[in-house]
Amino acid sequence: MQNRPPPSQPGTAKPVAAAPITSWRNWWRRQSPTHQDRLALLAPMASVLLFLAAIVVAFWYLQVEEIDREQEAVKRDVEYAQQRVRLRLLERQEQLMRLARDVSNKEVDPEEFMARSESLEAQYPEMLAITWINARRRIIASRAAPSVPTAQQRTAGDILKIGETENSYSLTRELQQPVYAQPPARADRVALLQLHVPLADGGKFAGVVLGEYSLDGLLRYGVPTEVSAKYSVALLDDKGKLLAGNTVPARNPAASLLPWTTPPNEYEVPVSPVGNGLIIRAQAYRTSMGVIGSGLFWLVSALSMLTAWMLIATWRHTRRRVQVQQALVSETNFRRAMENSMLTGMRALDLQGRITYVNAAFCQMTGWSERELVGRTAPFPYWPEADLESLSARLEDELHGRTIPGGFQVRVKRKSNSLFDARMYTSPLIDARGQQTGWMTSMTDITEPNRIREQLSASYERFTTVLEALDASVSVAPLGSKELLFANKLYRLWFGSHTVGHLQLVAQAGVVSSSHPGSDDAQDDVDGFMGLPTDTLTQAHAGHSEVFVPELGKWLEVRSRYLTWVDGRLAQMVIATDITPRRHAEELSASQAERAQSASRLITMGEMASSVAHELNQPLTAINNYCNGMVSRIKGKQISEEDLLAALDKTARQAQRAGHIIQRIRSFVKRSEPNRTLSDIPAMVNEAVELAGIELRRRNVRLNPYVAARLPQVMVDPILIEQVLVNLLKNAAESIEASERPPTQRTVELQVVPRQLDEQPVVEFSVLDSGKGLAPEAMERLYEAFFSTKAEGMGIGLNLCRSIVESHQGRMHAENLYNGGEVTGCRFSFWLPLASPVNDTTNSVATTKNAGVTA
Known part of the structure; x- marks a missing residue:
């Protein structure tokens, strides 16, 4: 049998909605305080931004709905106007076809044609001219409205000008059907619409009845008044060129690039039975301010931005305080870690000579713990018994401010009773208010440096002994100075303790040297080697030459090279060896x-x-x-x-x-x-x-x-x-x-x-x-x-x-x-x-x- 859970009892089951709340509360408690503060600051900001986004979306939705409604209204009104224009054109086409049928049946002569044409022009204002043209393109009769200029009127007996209605006339003869055409627009005449109705004589083409409409009159009398009052209605050709009517002026190009701007509502359809050659277009006049013109939109936006700015300022201020707090904690931890990791022992005394602080290095040097040292007064446990009197006197001098700037050397006793040498430096301990609260002492173990110093002293003594015993003169002098850095015994025996002999050997050997103060060649105090790479000089091979010194009566072999002295200065070392016996032998040879x-x-x-x-x-x-x-x-x-x-x-x-x-x-x-x-x-x-x-x-x-x-x-x-x-x-x-x-x-x-x-x-x-x-x-x-x-x-x-x-x-x-x-x-x-x-x-x-x- 399968184990089934016991049925829930009334009053014991938790509500379903309580589980997400409990999970969210547990997640919130697991976050760090810094993370909680950050989320608490971001929540109001997110709420304000969501509210502003909702307002913007609502306004945008209403704007889109309004635009759709206006577009539908434009479309409906344009189609209604197109039907009215179409019916008017069909009525005129039917009347011209009836006139053409009577002409084809020879029931109408030219005079009757002129009378009936005059009646049609008087009845329909958009009719400008009606012309009877035979199969040989000769004008039989033509009637034009008084508004047509005399230069544009056709006269009976004239031949139809080639190119004026040539294509439409030929097309009508081929199709044997009525054909609409638009003559090329010209600046000296109004835009026209022509209707060619064919004439038949015994089944043969006998010419056309040409009716010409004024597109401006067709637009004025064919479009309903209620449509032209609401829209800007215009007639266009198949290339979009304006033939009649007017259009809404274009908006500012810069404003049209803004995302919240919308193009004007417009709609266009071709006018039948003319076809795509004649298009009627209507553009709605702007009647509303839109979203941007709404005062409510700007009020809500301003309040939302102000609230967001205040939240951001509060969040930045709180973040700066948190950063300062974190920096303070980090600085404190860093200073504590630095004090505990440094090798120099630190000890603080109050004004009465009581130990108030020691660091880990001080405890490690002496072997005494911080608990054993803090609060102690003289004599301290790390003082050797043999030095108690001198150390007490020195502590008394420290408490009275009689400190030595260069520090002093003492012996320190470890807890294991072993001794080591240390150097101690004492300085006043000043608090944050600028008042002295005690004395700060640093202690460094110098046992190893003392041992190395003793070894260096012994090594220097051996080195000096070797150089003093050489049978060659050795001297070292810095460039640009009269100071003699080093001279061995033989140099002092020959030239004394001055740089005169050194400079004399350098000059006689022809070795390039910087001008020394006081010499005849020194024009100024500028070092001749200034700017040159000293590494190249010190690594160069030693130069040597043989010179004769009249004061000594000796031939000397002089070797010189540049070296970097212990203080970093560029110096010149000269080694002179007595070669007088060798020169005598060479002269003999x-x-x-x-x-x-x-x-x-x-x-x-x-x-x-x-x-x-x-x-x-x-x-x-x-x-x-x-x-x-x-x-x-x-x-x-x-x-x-x-x-x-x-x-x-x-x-x-x-x-x-x-x-x-x-x-x-x-x-x-x-x-x-x-x-x-x-x-x-x-x-x-x-x-x-x-x-x-x-x-x-x-x-x-x-x-x-x-x-x-x-x-x-x-x-x-x-x-x-x-x-x-x-x-x-x-x-x-x-x-x-x-x-x-x-x-x-x-x-x-x-x-x-x-x-x-x-x-x-x-x-x-x-x-x-x-x-x-x-x-x-x-x-x-x-x-x-x-x-x-x-x-x-x-x-x-x-x-x-x-x-x-x-x-x-x-x-x-x-x-x-x-x-x-x-x-x-x-x-x-x-x-x-x-x-x-x-x-x-x-x-x-x-x-x-x-x-x-x-x-």
């Missing part, structure tokens, strides 16, 4: 290299001794011959003064020639300090060719020099470059002699042309010979010291030549020349860079000396 170069030139001249002797023998022999000849002829008194002068002139030229040879050789082998100057390339080449030409002529070798035009100058030592060229030309002549080439192939080519080497402009010197070339094993060891391919060679020539070229920042290269697989000679080339500005003469001399040491 350079002098030895110079002696080696001079020895090499002497060796070259020694190897060329026989050639030089032969070269000098020619002018000396010529001088001897000239002198002996002149002596003999003078003794025999066989010489005239002119012959004597000519012989003496030739003797002088030969002596000058010998002197030039000796002077050139002397300047070549003379020992001198390296001296780099802007040198002319053609002059150096000419000197080298003159010296080497002696050896080439002795070995029967022809020299073909080529020097490009307009070559730029180079910064070189011309004697050293001439030594390289002479050595290469001499080696080329020896290679050709050793290869035993025939006289036609014993040539050496010297070429000097500009080149681009690694995108750098250089001058290339090339010596090409037609000798036997270099063996592969000799090519690998070509520049080794004391290696030579000649039995009597010393092996220092090419090594010295390459050292000289490289000391001028050049490069040297050797290669064999081939004709197919056969070696046809060798080419030695070296490149010299073009002249560039030299910053410091001392540096350039030192560089040359270093290059000499390498050689």
Whole structure:
């Protein structure tokens, strides 16, 4: 059996309507107070808006009903007027058809036609003219009303004008039925309606009876008076053009766009039997103000808007108060959370020195709870026993306002009897009324910072000890200031405790530095590096140079770089190392290299001794011959003064020639300090060719020099470059002699042309010979010291030549020349860079000396 619920007893069942109320009450109680306040404020607003919406809908509904009623009335009246006009047209059509039938039966002649037409025009005012036209478009008779102008009247005997009623006439002849037509509207005549009634003679078309109506008269006499009094009635053509009557003027275009505006009530229907070519339209005159013109509507709207505005203002005011209350609660909670989460301990004392407040951090530091601390007076439980007297005196100073702005350091005892260092700051506690109610103290645990400070002090001491023990001078100074930030022991020993030595080293080293106040170069107090990215300066590589300090009598290697000091300022660190012993060693090596170069030139001249002797023998022999000849002829008194002068002139030229040879050789082998100057390339080449030409002529070798035009100058030592060229030309002549080439192939080519080497402009010197070339094993060891391919060679020539070229920042290269697989000679080339500005003469001399040491 199924369990059925017990039947409800009378008086115990709850009403059905009570369930929704109970559910709504329970839902309302579950909402938060803020939500309840919000709903309580929105309910009146919703009620007012619903009331306003109901009023608007009611007015809109009444307006729509009124418009529908007016539309129905317009439609009914327009159809009634259309029926009246239709009946009037049908009556006139029937009368014209009766007249046309009598004309077709030849019962009416033109005079009778005119009489009957006059009767119809007098009886019906809308009739303007009746015309009888035969099949050949000739007007038989025509009667026009007096209101028709003479220019528009038709005369009997005239031919119907083509185009005036041509289409309607032709259509009537084809259909053999009455046809309505509207001639084109013209400004010089009224709008017309034409009726073409066909004439028949024995079943054949015999012409038409043309009746013309005035559309304005048809509208005036055909439309009932009660209709024209209520509406604006007009006749339109099929394109909507106004033919007769008038229309309601258009409203303001801006007002017609408003949503509550309605177009004027109008209705239009075609007029039969004319058809769609003639339309009657009626527009109702505006008789009511509508919804917007109703004063009740505006009164209700104004009251509703005022009530809504007051509710909105009340709701906004209440919301602001709720927001302020929430902000206050949030601020209080935030401050409480901040006090409980901060690591700084906070303690408040009243004016009598009693603890009134401690935060969680203070309790956590000391180990004592808030309940154990609040209300206590001195001595406090976190005071160490050994410091009670000093702490009591300090508390007395605090209560009397004798506080230290920077705070003070004390020892604090935890509840576990352990101690820690703390720094305490005290300030007056001011309430909201501006009155002091006690003292506020903040406490910070500085045990770890003290430990780190001690470690930093020890580290600083170690760092200072290392820098003091360095055998180099270290100094740091900020840009734009005379302050010396750091200087080690050696700097103070050399320059004292001022920035004079620092600035002197910077100036002599040529390091870019900002102008210091008091210096001669300082024009103003503006930092020269202002606006520049300091990260790029501090990350740049350290620059270094070698300078001589006369005050110390020492050569120093100066290194400098920019760094960011501990206070954020851009500073410059200079490290100076004493390199005087090294410079002495370099100078000794350079002098030895110079002696080696001079020895090499002497060796070259020694190897060329026989050639030089032969070269000098020619002018000396010529001088001897000239002198002996002149002596003999003078003794025999066989010489005239002119012959004597000519012989003496030739003797002088030969002596000058010998002197030039000796002077050139002397300047070549003379020992001198390296001296780099802007040198002319053609002059150096000419000197080298003159010296080497002696050896080439002795070995029967022809020299073909080529020097490009307009070559730029180079910064070189011309004697050293001439030594390289002479050595290469001499080696080329020896290679050709050793290869035993025939006289036609014993040539050496010297070429000097500009080149681009690694995108750098250089001058290339090339010596090409037609000798036997270099063996592969000799090519690998070509520049080794004391290696030579000649039995009597010393092996220092090419090594010295390459050292000289490289000391001028050049490069040297050797290669064999081939004709197919056969070696046809060798080419030695070296490149010299073009002249560039030299910053410091001392540096350039030192560089040359270093290059000499390498050689």
